[in-house]
Amino acid sequence: MLRLSMYAILSDVPPADRYLPMAKDLAADDWPNVLAHIMELFGQYGDELFPFSRNRMVERLIIQERLSDxxxxxxxxxxxxxxxxxxxxxxxxxxxxxxxxELAPVAMRTHAAEIADELVRPLQDADKNPLRDDTGENRIIIANILKCCIDFGERDLAERQRERLRLMYPKRRMLQRMLDAVMDGSFNQFDPRWECD
Structure with missing residues (x-):
């Protein structure tokens, strides 16, 4: 039954969600070894064979067990x-x-710098949105990116990005006000004043 549970988790076959608690119960004290084996098998096969699809059960397992790496x-x-x-x-x-x-907060424990770089990646290409077009929607995306940086403990990175965007877009006053609000902790994306273009 334990092997069946492991197979269901690895293959993400519905109703796989019931197999995770079953595997933990069946493994009992051996759960750390079973967990390591599941992740080893997924690393060998899942990552290589299915890079364009998600495995929700493995994601849930990673989140529940706080497997940062x-x-x-x-x-x-x-x-x-x-x-x-x-x-x-x-x-x-x-x-x-x-x-x-979903997974970045878990990965942050051991890969904070890499996650921070990934967070600001959308702000690196001025020829693509959210930077290209100065719209309310894009400004909110930019502000939320900086807010995520702060939430993940990367306030310095958020500050550097704000200053860089100020220099790049000195005429985008609404964007500058939004980013100031992010930095002082008063930003709320649902505030109607941010919706105007």
């Missing part, structure tokens, strides 16, 4: 998940951001 490896192996044909042709919604939002 595995969270980072999982994110790294799926960095191009939104470049799949399914996303390109509209058959599947982009998944990177929601996956990153």
């Amino acid at each position: 595995h969270a980072w490896q999982y994110l790294q192996s799926r960095r191009h998940i939104d470049e799949s044909d399914a996303v390109f042709f509209g058959a599947r919604e982009p998944q990177w951001q929601s996956m990153f939002d």
Whole structure:
């Protein structure tokens, strides 16, 4: 039964969510070894064979067990998940951001600098949104990126990004006010004053 539970977790076959507690119960005191074996198997097969798909059970396992290194490896192996044909042709919604939002807090424990770099990646290309077009939606995205940096303990990085954006876009007054609000802790993305273009 333990092998079946492990298979269900690794293959993410519905209703796989019931197999995680079952595997923990069956493994009992041997759970740390079983967990290591599951993650080893997933590293060998899951990351290499399925880089364009998510395994929600493995994600849940990583989050529940606070497996920081595995969270980072999982994110790294799926960095191009939104470049799949399914996303390109509209058959599947982009998944990177929601996956990153769920796993980044776990990965931060041992990979803070790498996660911080990943957070600000959208702010590195002025020819793409959210930087290209000065819209309310893009300003909120930019502000939320800096807010995430602060929430993850990277206030200095947020400050550096704010100053860089000030220099790049001196005429974007609304953006500057939003970023000031982020830095002083008063930013609320649902505040109606940020919606105007």
